[in-house]
Structures are given as C-alpha cells and as structure tokens.
Amino acid sequence: xxxxxxxETAKGKIKKSSLEAVNYGNHIASMTNTTATALIIGDAxxxxxxxxxxAGAKKILQVKxxxxxxxxxxxxxxxxEQAATAENSEVIIFSHDFTGKAVAPRLSARIKxxxxxxxxxxxxxxxxxxxxxxxxxxxxxxxxxxxxxxxxISLLPNSFPVTLTENTAELVNFAVNLDGxxxxxxxxxxxxxxxxLSLPDADLVVSAGRGMRGPENWGMIEDLAKxxxxxTACSRPVADIGWRPHHEHVGQTGVAIRPNLxxxxxxxxxxxxxxxxxxxxxxxxxxxxxxxxxxxxxDYGIVGDAFEIVPKLVEAAKKLKAQQN
Amino acid sequence: xxxxxxxxxxxxTTTKIAFKENNAQFDENNVQYIVNxxxxxxxxxxxxxxxxxxxxxxxxxxxxxxxxxxxxxxxLAIGADDAVRIDADPSDALYVxxxxxxxxxxxxxxxxxxxxETINYNGSAIGGMISELLGLxxxxxxxxxxxxxxxxxxxxxxxxxxxVVECDLPLVISAAKGMAxxxxxxxxxxxxxxxxxxxxxxxxxxxxLTAVKLYTLAAGRTECKYIDASTPEKLxxxxxxxxxxx
Ligand SMILES: Cc1cc2nc3c(=O)[nH]c(=O)nc-3n(C[C@H](O)[C@H](O)[C@H](O)COP(=O)(O)OP(=O)(O)OC[C@H]3O[C@@H](n4cnc5c(N)ncnc54)[C@H](O)[C@@H]3O)c2cc1C
Ligand SMILES: Nc1ncnc2c1ncn2[C@@H]1O[C@H](COP(=O)(O)O)[C@@H](O)[C@H]1O
Numbered sequence: 001x002x003x004x005x006x007x008e009t010a011k012g013k014i015k016k017s018s019l020e021a022v023n024y025g026n027h028i029a030s031m032t033n034t035t036a037t038a039l040i041i042g043d044a045x046x047x048x049x050x051x052x053x054x055a056g057a058k059k060i061l062q063v064k065x066x067x068x069x070x071x072x073x074x075x076x077x078x079x080x081e082q083a084a085t086a087e088n089s090e091v092i093i094f095s096h097d098f099t100g101k102a103v104a105p106r107l108s109a110r111i112k113x114x115x116x117x118x119x120x121x122x123x124x125x126x127x128x129x130x131x132x133x134x135x136x137x138x139x140x141x142x143x144x145x146x147x148x149x150x151x152x153i154s155l156l157p158n159s160f161p162v163t164l165t166e167n168t169a170e171l172v173n174f175a176v177n178l179d180g181x182x183x184x185x186x187x188x189x190x191x192x193x194x195x196x197l198s199l200p201d202a203d204l205v206v207s208a209g210r211g212m213r214g215p216e217n218w219g220m221i222e223d224l225a226k227x228x229x230x231x232t233a234c235s236r237p238v239a240d241i242g243w244r245p246h247h248e249h250v251g252q253t254g255v256a257i258r259p260n261l262x263x264x265x266x267x268x269x270x271x272x273x274x275x276x277x278x279x280x281x282x283x284x285x286x287x288x289x290x291x292x293x294x295x296x297x298x299d300y301g302i303v304g305d306a307f308e309i310v311p312k313l314v315e316a317a318k319k320l321k322a323q324q325n
Numbered sequence: 326x327x328x329x330x331x332x333x334x335x336x337x338t339t340t341k342i343a344f345k346e347n348n349a350q351f352d353e354n355n356v357q358y359i360v361n362x363x364x365x366x367x368x369x370x371x372x373x374x375x376x377x378x379x380x381x382x383x384x385x386x387x388x389x390x391x392x393x394x395x396x397x398x399x400x401l402a403i404g405a406d407d408a409v410r411i412d413a414d415p416s417d418a419l420y421v422x423x424x425x426x427x428x429x430x431x432x433x434x435x436x437x438x439x440x441x442e443t444i445n446y447n448g449s450a451i452g453g454m455i456s457e458l459l460g461l462x463x464x465x466x467x468x469x470x471x472x473x474x475x476x477x478x479x480x481x482x483x484x485x486x487x488x489v490v491e492c493d494l495p496l497v498i499s500a501a502k503g504m505a506x507x508x509x510x511x512x513x514x515x516x517x518x519x520x521x522x523x524x525x526x527x528x529x530x531x532x533x534l535t536a537v538k539l540y541t542l543a544a545g546r547t548e549c550k551y552i553d554a555s556t557p558e559k560l561x562x563x564x565x566x567x568x569x570x571x
Contacts, residue, residue: 008484010484010485011485015484071483072462073453073456073463073465074456074457074462074463077457096449097484098465098466098482098483098484099484101449101450101453101465101466102453102463102465102466103453104450104453105418105422105448105449105450105451105452105453105454105457106453106454106456106457106463107457108418108419108450108454108457109419109422109423109453109454109455109457109458110457112419112532112534113534114417114419114534114535115418115419115448115450115534115535116535117418117447117448117449117450118447118448130538133446134447134543135445135446135447135540136336136340136342136445137338137444137445138543139342139542139543140342140344140540140541140542140543141540141541141543142537142539142540142541143537143538143539143540143541144535144536144537144538145535145536145538146534146535147533147534147535147536148532148534183462184462184492184493184496185462185464185490185491185492186490186491186492187488187489187490188478188488188489188490188491189488189489190483190486190487190488190489191486191487191488191489192485192486193485193486198484198485203570204570204571228571246502246503252338252362252444253362253363253502254502256447260570261564261568261570261571271338271339272338275338275444278543281570282564282568282570283546284560284564285549295549296545296546296549297545297546298546298549299546299547299549299550299568300549300550300551300552300560300563300564300568301549301550301551301552302551302552302553302554302557302560303551303554304554304557305554308554309554309557312557312558313557313558313560313561315558316557316558316560316561316562317561317571319558320561320562320565320571
C-alpha cells in the first residue's frame, strides 16, 4: 500500500503536524513493504526538504502552480488526486487541521475513498483495514474499518511524537494539470495571529478560567506560560465576556487541544471544557474548591488560591529553567 | 435566496455513554439528543438572518431514520420554512453527503450550510464532500458571512489566523463559532413547527465505505496526585522529574 502524505509549511517552516503525518505514513508504508511519498504544494526550503526526509519520506513531490496559491480546497484536492494517481498511492494521509478539514473530504468524495477524520492510532491490517478515532467528546474511541480500495486518514495532531532518522528523500518537481479549472474564491485579506505560539501546535498550555476574576489578573498566567514556553488558553465564559481573545477558548465549542502538559487554573472542569482538553497527556489542576470536578480528570492537583500559588510556580519554574541553561 | 441547512443530532455532552452488541453499537437507551450545536446555533441562525434581511426560503435537511423527526421539529421551531429527511442510517460520512448532494442537485440551492463538525464524531467532513459532489466552491470553518447581491463575503479560520474571502453563489459553507448568536425557540415557533412541512425522501443507492467495528470507553486517568498548597514548587519538580513534561 503505497502511502502519500499531504504536507505544508507555516510561517516559512514545515509544520510539526506534517512531520507527524510523514512519520505516521512511513510507519504504514513499512507495515506493507512500500514507501512513503510526501506532497508539498508551494515553496519549501532546503531545511524543510531535509526534515521531510528525516521524518521518513523516501520521495517528495513538490508542486508549484500559480493556481494553487489561492489555497482553494477544490484545486488542492485535484492536485492531490493527480499525485496519488502518479504514485499509485492507496493510502493518503492528511493532518486533521484547517487544511486537512477542507481538502480531505473533497478528495474522499472525488476518488470515492473512505475517510476516517481525526485518527489517533496506526491502522490494523488484520481482517481488513481499520483505524481508531476519538468519539463522544473523548469519552470513547471507535475503531473504523475502511472498505474502499483507496483510503484517506486525517491524523489528529499531537497524537504521536515525531521521530527523526538519517533518511534522505529524493526531491521531484511534480507538474499538475489544472487546465479548465478556475478558483471562484477570491482571497481579500489574510490576518495572521500575532501570538508566537499557536495553541493547537503547542506542547505546553497554561489555561485559566473565571476563577481569575478579571483580565487584569492574567499577568501571572502569562508569566507562567512565558517561563515554561507554553501557549495560553482559557475557558469559554472568559472568552465570551471578552477577558481573553476568542482563539484561546478551548473545549467542545472552541479549540480541541492535546498538549503534553495542560495546566488549568481557576477552571471548574465542566464536561464541555474537558471535551477539548482531555486528550492532554498530563493535566494539572489548580482550584480553591477541593470538590471541583476537574480534579477527577487531573494527574496533579493543588487545592488552593491561584493568586498565591501561581506566582510561586513562576518563581520555581524560573529556578528550574536557570538550572537547565 | 434558497438556503439548505444540514442538521445532525448529537447526544447532549453530559450523556453517559454506553455500547451494545459486543461494543459494536452505540446504546441509544436513555440518550437525550440535541440538535448539533454548530448546525443549530451558527448555520441555521445565520441562514434565518439572511432570509429575514433579503427574503427567500430556508430548508433543513437531515439524513436519518424516523426517530430523528423530533430533532428536526426542534430545528424547525427555531424558524426554518420546511424540512426534508432522507430516510437512511447515516453511518458513513460520504454516504450521508451523497444523499444530501443527490437531493440538492435537483433543487438549485444558492447556499448550502453545514456545521463545522458534529460534536460526537468531529469529522468536519460532510460539507466538503457535498461541495465536491456538486462541483461547488467550499469555504470551511466560516466565522462571518455577509451577502451583497449574488456575492458572499466570508471570514474563515485558517492555519494561524483568519482570512476574508469573496465568492459568488452558489457555494457550500461550514459554519463555526462567530457566525451568529444562539436563538431560543419561543412558544409560537414551537407551535408552528408542528405543522411545517417535513418531507421524507427515500435514499439513493450509494456505498458505505467506512463502518465502526468496535467502540471502547476511554480509560479514566489514574488517581490525582495532590500537592500541598504551601509547597507549589513541588509541582514544578514533579513535572520535571516524574511526568517529564518540562
Ligand atoms: C453546549 C455548551 C458548550 C460549551 N462549550 C464550552 C467550551 O467549549 N469550553 C468551555 O470552557 N466551556 C464550555 N461551556 C461552558 C461550561 O459548561 C462551563 O460553564 C465553563 O467551562 C465554566 O468556565 P470556568 O471553569 O472558567 O468557570 P466556573 O465554572 O465559574 O469555575 C470557576 C472555578 O474557579 C475556581 N476559583 C475561583 N476562585 C479561585 C481562586 N482564587 N483560586 C483558584 N480557583 C478559584 C472555582 O472554584 C471554580 O471551580 C459550554 C456549555 C454548553 C452548555
Ligand atoms: N446525518 C446527517 N444529516 C444531515 N446533515 C448532517 C448529518 N451528519 C452531519 N451533517 C452535517 O455535516 C456537518 C459536519 O458533520 P461531520 O462531518 O460528521 O462532523 C454537521 O455539522 C451537519 O451540518
């Protein structure tokens, strides 16, 4: 089962979730004695090419075509189909991120390939082809079988760590044929977030809720995030009242994240909040109420007043960081 | 403007989850269903606002069995004109999209709205699939939608930010938070919903390419380790030496 992996760059660098997808695709390829090919649309630096090789791609198809700069999912799906056809790929991997959510479904309908969106496991090949994903707000997993000849998996970011080897990839320029297809979508304006660390990609996240009493008290939350190198997040009411920007809102109706460390400060742990964070590897809860439901989902807990505890954590984290340097 | 809004149901998040048939099926006993929030709060409400501003018709569509009629009536109570249920078990995303596309093809909708994702399966897939099947542009994760004549201006979430795009109708959009404000159905809406047309359409032939083989309940976390509030530095130490995350 030859494997094709859709990859992309962000802020001029190959995305971590793309490297995860290449690792994952390479794993599937080696299970079936075939090879993994990465597809990259647009510019990629030499470092990106090296990184894709180290992540496990044996070959990289680079596509440069002006029609694709609009990022129209319709055209991106056509380009991916042509690459999959050229490579005889039976399994096509995306990241379950903004681009994956737009392009993978179009490709699935285009080539009649069963799609499992948001996979969290390697496929099992005994008795067909099946792969797991989280369902019911993280309360369960479901193992899906895919019965079509071609299969599409979009991998939930942060599900697997990235392992790099000394592998190098062969770089090939791949020409796509987009004659007669014109994008009807006109991009008028792109607004990039200024935050250095984007929340869905962050390994460490410091999050706070209504227990902080007001936006003026977020300084200590930002301080803690800064020393740890973490992104900041918040509960929904905090974003709704406007204490914090909307893109920080995590949970069922906000962003779903699964960092290595999630520190929840002054958040009660409502099920809708947990739905977006319970995939985190380690969860720390700081709450003055020992009965707060969040403690049931925590690995580490401190019962106490955030206003006293957080500044002490900042100091302790600073000391640790000083020792590490 | 003729608008089609795709509606699905999902168990209320607080529902206790259980499985049957050797864990191959979701046990619907005692499950309280709601209209999927993205479909109701954002896609449907924005469709109604556009109709209120510029006239037209809002149709709700659901792929599901007869038991879904209750949820369709709930959505009608918010204010759509009519509803269609395609009588089929909606177990595979592409199968559902093919049903909706087959119905929509003959109807010439100007705008097809889906939710960002269902909160039980989080596929975020059906809107994109419908667009491909109908050969229409797809704008995913839209947070704002305004119309000027035949042109839609849409703000959407993209990797690392947002972007504003323009596109002429017809098109398919998936609706995310920001698009509209939740509406609570009033008594008049609920009464009116009872008599609004709900047409049941039989399914078209289409293959199901995916199926759930097995459900497994998520393992709970092991016991929470408590650190005394007087020694928070201990937490930093444990995160470094034990959890090895910092
Ligand atoms: C359909 C639906 C979808 C939803 N989606 C989301 C979602 O995506 N994300 C989300 O977060 N919520 C969501 N909610 C809301 C959710 O149910 C909760 O209301 C919300 O998460 C509560 O936010 P909170 O924990 O910040 O506030 P609260 O529940 O008010 O909790 C504040 C906590 O702070 C603690 N506290 C107070 N003072 C201190 C102090 N000095 N030191 C330490 N602790 C202190 C309190 O003990 C309390 O536990 C949704 C709700 C619904 C109905
Ligand atoms: N059975 C269904 N009938 C009609 N629309 C659906 C159905 N399932 C999902 N949808 C729509 O597709 C969107 C995305 O669903 P999903 O791809 O399953 O996450 C939902 O928000 C609904 O708008």
